[in-house]
Each structure stands twice: as C-alpha cells, then as structure tokens.
Amino acid sequence: MTRDKSTRGNASQFFVAGELCRRGYAAVVTMGNTPNTDVLCSNLAGTRFVHIQVKTFVPGNKTCSVGLKAERNFGPNFFWVLGGIPTPNSERPFEYYIIPAAEMARNVSELNRKWLATPGKAGRQHRENKVRAVNVSPKSYEFFWSVTE
Numbered sequence: 511m512t513r514d515k516s517t518r519g520n521a522s523q524f525f526v527a528g529e530l531c532r533r534g535y536a537a538v539v540t541m542g543n544t545p546n547t548d549v550l551c552s553n554l555a556g557t558r559f560v561h562i563q564v565k566t567f568v569p570g571n572k573t574c575s576v577g578l579k580a581e582r583n584f585g586p587n588f589f590w591v592l593g594g595i596p597t598p599n600s601e602r603p604f605e606y607y608i609i610p611a612a613e614m615a616r617n618v619s620e621l622n623r624k625w626l627a628t629p630g631k632a633g634r635q636h637r638e639n640k641v642r643a644v645n646v647s648p649k650s651y652e653f654f655w656s657v658t659e
Contacts, residue, residue, distance in 0.1 A: 515566075518566050518595050519564070519566045521566075521595055522564050522565075522566040522591075522593035522595050523539045523548045523549060523564045523593075524539055525593060525595070525604065526548075526549055526562065526564050526591050526593055526606070527539050527549050527551075529606070530549070530551050534554060535551050535552065535553060535554070536551065536552045536553075536554060536556070537549055537550070537551040537552075537562075538550050538551075544561075546561065546563060546579060546584065546588075547561040547562065547563065548562060548563055548564040549561075549562040549564060549591075550562070558587075559587060560587045560588065560589055561584070561587060561588045561589070562588075562589050562590070562591055563579075563588070563589075563590050563591070564590075564591045564593055565590065565591070565592050565593065565644075566592075566593050566594075566595055567592060567593070567594055567595075568594065568595070568596070568597060569594035569595075569596050569600070569602040569603070569604075569605045570602065572645065573621075573643040573644065573645060574592050574643065574644050575641060575642070575643055576590075576618060576642045576643065576644055577640060577641070577642060578640050578642060580614055580615065580618040580642050580644060581615050581618050581619050581622070581642060582611075582615055583611050583612045583615040584611040585611060586610070586611075586612075588610075588611040589608055589609065589610055589611065590608075590609045590610075590611065590614045590644075591606055591607065591608050591609075592605075592606070592607040592609065592644065593605075593606055594606065594607075609644075614644065617644050617645060618642045618643070618644050621642070621643055621644065621645060622642050622643075625643075626638065
C-alpha cells in the first residue's frame with residue numbers, strides 16, 4: 511500500500527467531525543471550500559460557531575508541520591486540531607489535541623524563534639522559511655472537545 515498524505519489528512523478531518531458529532535455538536539467537513547477552515551462546528555442550538563483547522567501527524571512524533579498561518583491568532587472562534595492518525599498496522603490509539611488559535615500562535619512562534627536561534631548542521635544558522643512546527647504534547651489540550659462552550 512502506498513503512503514498518501516492527502517488520504518491521511520482527509521481521514522483526520524472526518525474523524526474530527528465525527529467525534530464532534532458523537533459528542534453532540536453539529537460538524538461538517540468543508541472539503542477545501544472554506545479558507546483556513548477544514549471543519550465548521552456549532553452547538554446544536556446554532557448559537558455558537560467555531561472554525562477548525564486540522565493538521566495530521568503520526569502518533570509518537572514530537573512535532574507536527576504547519577504553515578505560516580499557524581502563527582496568526584484568528585480569534586476565539588478558531589481552533590486547531592492536531593490529529594494523530596496511526597499508520598494502518600499500528601496498535602497506537604488515535605490522539606487529538608484541540609488548541610485555541612491564540613495558544614497555537616504562541617507555541618508555533620516560540621518554537622520557530624528557538625529554531626532560528628539554534629545552529630543547524632555544521633554550525634550554520636537556520637534560514638527563515640514558510641514551514642513551521644508545533645510541539646505535539648500540549649497535554650492540557652488533549653481530547654479537549656468542548657470547543658463551542
């Protein structure tokens with residue numbers, strides 16, 4: 511079986527939407543039709559909506575790659591979900607970290623500043639680029655599904 515990152519990413523988005531629905535929220539995958547939003551979610555009364563951006567990683571990895579937009583605080587109605595989707599033959603469980611945009615922006619910016627200040631191979635300075643990373647272990651946000659409350 512070939513490894514295709516897009517199918518894992520799609521699976522992660524559907525698992526996130528499914529888990530939110532299982533917990534009593536209304537959630538829909540946008541299929542790429544909404545900028546910066548993979549899943550739209552609301553409470554069942556429709557009085558509170560949140561935008562969710564999903565990033566997929568393999569459980570056990572310490573970081574997850576994200577883009578420049580992860581450094582931006584999109585406001586209190588925007589969340590990032592780091593979806594740990596195990597490989598097909600893995601015994602590892604699924605992992606989810608639900609992180610408010612403000613916390614994500616702080617985490618990603620801080621990690622990038624540290625990376626730029628740390629010498630790379632042969633002591634060379636790292637160069638600024640469009641790739642960012644986030645630490646995958648913000649335990650206070652693990653399985654924190656109450657996004658619309």
